[in-house]
Amino acid sequence: MKTQWRGGELLLTGIQFDAQLCLMDSAQSFVWREHKGAYYSVLHDAPIRIKQVEDGVRIYPVNEAEIEDYLIYLDLLRDYEQLALEYAEYPCIVRAVRMLPGLRVLNQPTWETLLCFILSANNNVARIRKLTWLLSEHYGALHMLDDLTLRSMPSPEVLAQVPEADLRKLGFGYRAPFLIRTAQMVLGGFDLDALRHMDYEQAHAQLVLLPGVGDKVADCVLLMGCGHASAFPVDVWVDRLMRAWFPLLRDCASRTKLQQAARQLLGEHAGLVQQFLFHCARCSLIPLEE
DNA sequence: AGCCAGGTTTGGC
């Protein structure tokens, strides 16, 4: 990887990174929007633009001191070739990782990851993105970039004060009180930053204390919002594909059992693998049955 | 029109 920085623009080349896949199509993040061939969002209270180039990306604006933050966000400091080697004994994993060379697991801010995945429960991707947009549009801070108005996700301070009825009117349904009560708990001292430094079990046990956060949402937040690469979210797709491709797991009595067994089996980077398998199955890149 | 969505909560054994 080569990094060049000048005039507030960061140019990263010699990397495998598919912006459309990572920011829009892989259902990891719901806060990016596409405009004229570039991707826009607000990250850590600053508007940001990412554009795909030949063998890398251009990011603007970036302070020189923040360069590493973006490498971390896009997970460009990790060797994904190594990931395939690590799981050489599982042909389906090697195949999935090699099939999506531009896919990376984003390291997103914990708070917005938490909000998005509370919204994701029993919901479809199109509506998760719509509700995420509604939340930022009504309660987020305003930013400008390239004559585009962008809004951040609401802070816990703001969200904790929103009347439940207002969110229900906007179409949040039964998830409305989950969002508000979670914001109130974070405001009341629930330490999201601490989750990064706890071990997986401990951090998971903490997260499920939040309203609207069950096992699966907790694992998504841990994987994509807390740097826990071993967190292994199991949704309908992952449940089906793991049973289909891993005979060892076929007889797991419940989703909880399967989640634990799969995480145990795949180890330190289970969650990274999960993203590749999930995308392959969801987009029918690898058939679930033969 | 009806099924389904990157599930969670609640209340019953």
Added chain:
DNA sequence: GCCAAACATGGC
């Protein structure tokens, strides 16, 4: 601990 039903909404 395991199971079922309720849950709001709208995408397809």
